[in-house]
Structures are given as C-alpha cells and as structure tokens.
Amino acid sequence: MSTLVETVKQDIIDALNNDQLVLPSLPEVALQVRETAEDPEATIADLTQIISRDGALSARIIRVVNSPLLRAPQEVRDLAMAVSRLGMNYTSNLAIGLAMEQMFQATTDMIDKRMRQLWRLTGQVSAMASVLARHSGIAKPDEAILAALIHRLGALPILTYAEERDDLIQDNITLGQVIDQLHGGLGGVILEKWDFPSNLCQVPREYRKFDREPDEGDLTDLITVANLIVLADSTSGWARKDWEEVTAFARLRLPADREDPIFAEFTEKAAEAQAAFL
Secondary structure: OOHHHHHHHHHHHHHHHOOOOOOOOOOHHHHHHHHHHHOOOOOHHHHHHHHHOOHHHHHHHHHHHHOOOOOOOOOOOOHHHHHHHHOHHHHHHHHHHHHHHHHOOOOOHHHHHHHHHHHHHHHHHHHHHHHHHHHHOOOOHHHHHHHHHHOOOOHHHHHHHHOOOHHHHHOHHHHHHHHHHHHHHHHHHHHHHOOOOHHHHHHHHHOOOOOOOOOOOOHHHHHHHHHHHHOOOOOOHHHHOOHHHOOHHHHOOOOOOOOOHHHHHHHHHHHHHHHHOO
C-alpha cells in the first residue's frame, strides 16, 4: 500500500478522533420529516405539508409512487395522494433517504463527479434492494431503500477532505483506496450521530463482510446482495467475488449461482424502477 494512502488514512482518523473531521449534517427537511413521523399526534396532512416545502423532493416521491416499484393502479398526480398511498412510515423513510442527495455536491469538478457517481450507484442499489426485500420478505421495501441510500454515506467526509488536497484530487486510485478502507466505519459514526436505529448504523460497517453469520437475514444482507447483483458486470472488486463464499444468499433463500435466471429477473425489475432514484 502506498505511503500516501496510509498518510491520508491516518490524517482522517486523527481528525475524527479529535472532532476535527467535518461530518455531514442530516438535511433540515429530513430532520423535520423524521420528527413528524415519530410524533404520535402527527397526521398524513402534517407530513405532506413538511415535504411540500421542498419541490424537488416532492417530485421525486411522486415519481417513486408512479414507478414500477409500486405499480399504482392509477397515476398519482400530487404529493397528498402520494403520501396517502405510501403511508407515514414508507413516506418518511423514502423522504429521509432521497433528501440526502443534496449532500452529494462538491466545489471541484473531479470530486463533484465522484459524488454524482456515488449517488447514482446508491440509487441503483436502492432499486435492487427494494426488489430483494419484496422477494425475500426480510424487510419492508422502504427500509431497504433507506438502508441502500445511506450505505456509502461515509465516503462524503473523505471526499470533502480530498477537496482541500490537490494530490488526492489528481490521484483517483489513492482516493478510491482511502474511501474503500474508511467509508464503512465513518458511515456508522455519521448515522449514530444522527440517532439512526442500530440496524441501519450496522449496514455501512458490515455490508462488505461476506462471511457474516447473524441468526437470520437482515437489512445488511439485502445491501450486500444488492451490491453484488448491481456490480456483477463492473470493473470493481465486487464483480470478482465468488458468490459461493457469501453467506447472505442462504439467509435470503437465494441461489449463489450468478447465472441463475432469477437474477436476470431481479435486474430487469430494478432497471425499470431505478429511474425514480436517479
């Protein structure tokens, strides 16, 4: 491993330990959505009012409701109808996840490009995770979508740090290695700071642990398998992973043979739906 990778890793770890690393804050609209959803006195109308203040988020939620993910019997034309159809929990999870897109922006072209690529990947994984959740029954689709949208969140403070270093901006390989090694732990720290449930905080830390042995299938399994399917034909290390070595397939009651027709079916369903997230 290069000296630069080790130096940058240590700098980031030291900054984190000394409370000097800039961690992203949960977007204001996401905070308001969560507070409203957790209020036992709140109504669908209250949640709709909060989301309606963000036009882009409102439009995205309507797109999801009209996407093949939900296959609404009739077209949903406004936010009130969309929220009513989804319900409080589904809407809040979806809104919180989609609101995070605003954090995936940078001031330099190279880092901005990486952030947009990262958001695109999380969107693809979200669509696949939703398909897997419906098939397996391991979790609700909205929980799977939220888990997917936050599973690589730890890359953001690293990319923000890189904007201040020309050597990293120009060295794509080194930056990629640092992100690969640190984003899981950082993601868990960010989600704990945001008071997310423990099962979601676990996802970024463990979704790349292919030999996990929990008692039953969970959100982390869904995100692991979703990444393997989405990245099966990519140039990343995920494409080279032997699925027989990944314990999550058994817990999701799926074959570990990547040539099995079921995965082509999942890919087709996810491809139809992923435009709602991109």
